[in-house]
Amino acid sequence: MNQLIIPKHIYDEMIAHCRAGYPDEACGILAGSGNEITKIYRMANSESSPVSYMMDPSEQAAVNRDLRANSLAMISIFHSHPSSAAYPSQKDRELALWDGEPAHGDAVYVIVSLCEEQPVAKAFSIKSEEIRAIEIAVKQTPAD
Amino acid sequence: MAVKVRIPTPLQRLTQGKEEVEGKSGTVINLINDLETRYPGIAERISEGGKVRRFVNIYVNEEDIRFLQAEQTQVKDGDEVSIVPAIAGGGITVER
Numbered sequence: 001m002n003q004l005i006i007p008k009h010i011y012d013e014m015i016a017h018c019r020a021g022y023p024d025e026a027c028g029i030l031a032g033s034g035n036e037i038t039k040i041y042r043m044a045n046s047e048s049s050p051v052s053y054m055m056d057p058s059e060q061a062a063v064n065r066d067l068r069a070n071s072l073a074m075i076s077i078f079h080s081h082p083s084s085a086a087y088p089s090q091k092d093r094e095l096a097l098w099d100g101e102p103a104h105g106d107a108v109y110v111i112v113s114l115c116e117e118q119p120v121a122k123a124f125s126i127k128s129e130e131i132r133a134i135e136i137a138v139k140q141t142p143a144d
Numbered sequence: 145m146a147v148k149v150r151i152p153t154p155l156q157r158l159t160q161g162k163e164e165v166e167g168k169s170g171t172v173i174n175l176i177n178d179l180e181t182r183y184p185g186i187a188e189r190i191s192e193g194g195k196v197r198r199f200v201n202i203y204v205n206e207e208d209i210r211f212l213q214a215e216q217t218q219v220k221d222g223d224e225v226s227i228v229p230a231i232a233g234g235g236i237t238v239e240r
Contacts, residue, residue, distance in 0.1 A: 025234055043231075052234025057201040057208045060231060065206070077231055084235060092233035095199060099189055101154035103229040 003135045004076060004108055004123045005036040008144040011136075015119050017042045018080035018112040025053040029063055030076035030110065037075055041066075045079075052091065053079050076123065078110035086113035086122040088131055096126035108134050147175060147219050150226040155190075158183045167225060172202060173215040175225065190227060191215070199230040 006014075010030065017040075018026045027045050032038040041063050045053040067074060081089070088096070088109060096103055113120045123134040146166035151159050159165050168178040173194055180187035190200055195215060202209045203226040209217045219225055 027231070029231075047232075047234070049234065052232070054199065054230050054232035057203075057210065057230065060201065060228070061203055061206055061208065061226075064228075079233060081235065089233065089235050091235060095230075095232045098152070098154040098229050101157075103152075103154055104231065105153060109233075 001035045001106070001108060001125065001134060003035055003137050004030075004110070005137045005139050006030065007037065007141040008138050009141070010037055010040045011121070011138045013040050013042070014078055014110070015112060015121070018078075018114060018119065021045065021080060021082075022114055023050045023082050024048055025050060025080050025082060026112075027053045027055055027077070027079040029055075029074055030078060031063075031067055031072040032075050033071075033073055035075065039070075039072060050082050074104065074107050076108045076110050077104060078112060078121075080112045080114055082114045084113065084115060086111045086120045088124055088126055093126055093129070093131065097128070100128075102127045110136070145221045147221060148224045149175070149179065150224065152227055152229055154229070155186060155227070158186045158189075167219070169220045169223075170218065171215065172196070172204070172209055172217045172219060172225070175219055199232050201228045201230050202226070203228065 028043045029041040030037045043059050044056040046056045047054050108123050110123045123136050125132040149165050149167040167175045176187050
């Protein structure tokens with residue numbers, strides 16, 4: 001995937017969720033098909049921390065059931081960095097892999113930095129030690 | 145009929161590519177240790193010192209074992225156990 005397409009209303013909801021969680025990290029899942037997002041899941045950060053997140057495991061299971069029921073795929077995992085840049089931290093990179101393999105398949109990681117006046121969102125593919133930037137295209141839709 | 149154990153993709157190379165394997169009834173930790181006898185290396189990736197690793201979620205019939213009896217949760221034939229990597233990250237370094 002070279003580009004992640006996010007409808008504007010979903011992009012705005014992602015930013016709002018990250019801002020609402022401030023000063024703690026916020027997290028969520030963007031679902032859809034191919035490289036196009038059609039649904040957002042705002043998740044609870046069970047760590048309630050400004051420097052780490054872990055999605056609530058029960059919510060994670062519920063989202064997986066919903067994805068299956070709606071024939072959707074988890075396209076992206078997003079979280080905020082309240083006081084650091086929109087770039088994967090060492091912990092982000094470690095937990096994106098399990099035993100050297102991608103822990104969450106083809107999911108792209110979106111990081112929303114809140115350390116500037118305007119939030120900055122960037123997307124990355126983390127399938128090995130190497131990190132690849134993915135373009136985010138925010139698309140106007142009839143819902144916007 | 146045995147316990148059905150769903151293996152996450154990153155660990156399927158230890159189960160010869162199998163997405164689902166059979167497990168032994170008893171406690172969750174005994175089930176993990178029993179898997180080790182057939183799929184060497186799998187237990188240490190899921191647990192350490194008898195405890196499930198922090199960033200690994202285990203569900204019995206879709207219920208998180210943290211809300212059951214954790215590693216001592218009993219599983220019986222016909223139950224479904226899912227091993228799922230937690231979705232986590234953040235600014236500090238830890239081991240899974």
